[in-house]
Amino acid sequence: MLQLRAPRLVWGLLGLALVATTWRWWPDAATSTSAVSGLAPGTPGVAFVHSLQDTVPDGDLGTRPGAEPALAPGPLPYAELKRLFDYYLSAVGEQTIAAITAEIAGDLDRRLSPDQRPAAKRLLALYLQFKLALVDMEKKPELAGTDAKATRQRLLAMQDLRSQFFSAEETQGMFGFEDDYDQDALARLEVNQNPALSAGQKKEQLAALDASQSAALREEREAPRVVLKIDQMAQALRAQGASEDDIYRMRSKELNPEAAARLAALDREEGAWKSRIASYLNDRSKLLQAQADAAPAQREAALAQLQQSQFSPDERRRLAAYEPSAPVWLGAQSPGL
Structure with missing residues (x-):
């Protein structure tokens, strides 16, 4: 069943200018492992920034905000932690990196078992260091350009930089799906920009890429169209006088209860x-x-x-x-x- 996710940022296709523009203004970021571990928890139940009002933090850590942390340590949910980090880091511009880091640390304290917290905060510190390192990488003139060759060079450079911060297990857990998405998008870009291919050959190769996609990747690519369809259905129901409860039930049936709740929060x-x-x-x-x-x-x-x-x-x-x-x-x- 479709999982409603935030729009994916594909580093290889969008470039790294967004990273540089956003991050270069916050040199006060608390990015060392010791600094992150010592941060005080944020205030539960209070919107961190106005743009996150009435939203629920991304990242299914097994415990919702305000509930008791899980007692069993278990392995770290790398992909969900990255989603949680990115949710709060979307507040850059409304808060400093230091304040955002403190808020994430507080959420980790509330939602992870005591045995998991140090490793999760260490991962947060590394993620912040990696983000800041991307700023310097983006300045390299040899990585400029928007064609397929330059895009692949940026993607490879980013992956090489990433390996300096994360283990193979952490990389696969945090970025595995993102890498698959980027590689698929890059392959399509290379086909479309290949002057040696006719229109028919391009169509055949793009169809082959469609056929070779994993189910998860196909679902991700279909997500925008599904969300648009659900939005059109909601508008039609409202025009007929449906209540917000009716809208929630429709969304829950078409997607799932969690996605319906997130869309209701976005409506508010x-x-x-x-x-x-x-x-x-x-x-x-x-x-x-x-x-x-x-x-x-x-x-x-x-x-x-x-x-x-x-x-x-x-x-x-x-x-x-x-x-x-x-x-x-x-x-x-x-x-x-």
Whole structure:
């Protein structure tokens, strides 16, 4: 059954510019193993940042937030830990790396057995070090470019760098599926960019790649279309007057209860974002009317103060998309989607 996951970032295809842009501003990151191990737990039950309000942390660690940790140590769930790390690291821009690291450490304390926590925090420290090392790697001019050859060079360089931080077991557990996804995407890129192939030959080779996909990879590639279909079904039900409980039951049947709960949380987040934008646009309109005769600099300062009082720095960068006219926001998604 389809598992609802966050959109996958494929390093080989997207490049590493996002890493450099996001991470170079946080040199205060607590990335050593000892630093991570000594961090205090965060506050359970309170949204870490506004963009994560009404969401549930990714990563099935066997214990949901707020429940008692499992007593049996067991092996580390590497893939789920990486999903948990990435969930919190999506808050970069709203919080510092140090604060995010502390929040992750607190979640690990709440959801893992005492025997698992040191190894999980060690893995977190290595993951942060790896992320920061990617910034330096991205600066290498020989890795620039968007064609298939440059993309493969970046992918190989990233995998080589990764091996300096993680064991073979950790690499397979954390990145195994991601590597399969990247290799499949890269193979398709090479076919599409091969000038020696005719359109028919390209179609045949792409079909062969489709046929050779694993079930898990095929499900991952189908996920966006499935989610779009579910969204269209939800819109149709709402147009017929269905309740949110009706929407949840439909999603639970088509996907699974966990995915239905996540989509319901995203609905609440989107609704809250739209409400905030509507309130801001109303306040902005009143301010501009009150400041109609003020000097431009004074008016801009008042607008900046209004924005700072209602939005985080990361959210403020998105406001320009909504400011020209109020109707723009009606079909928009919240920044966390």
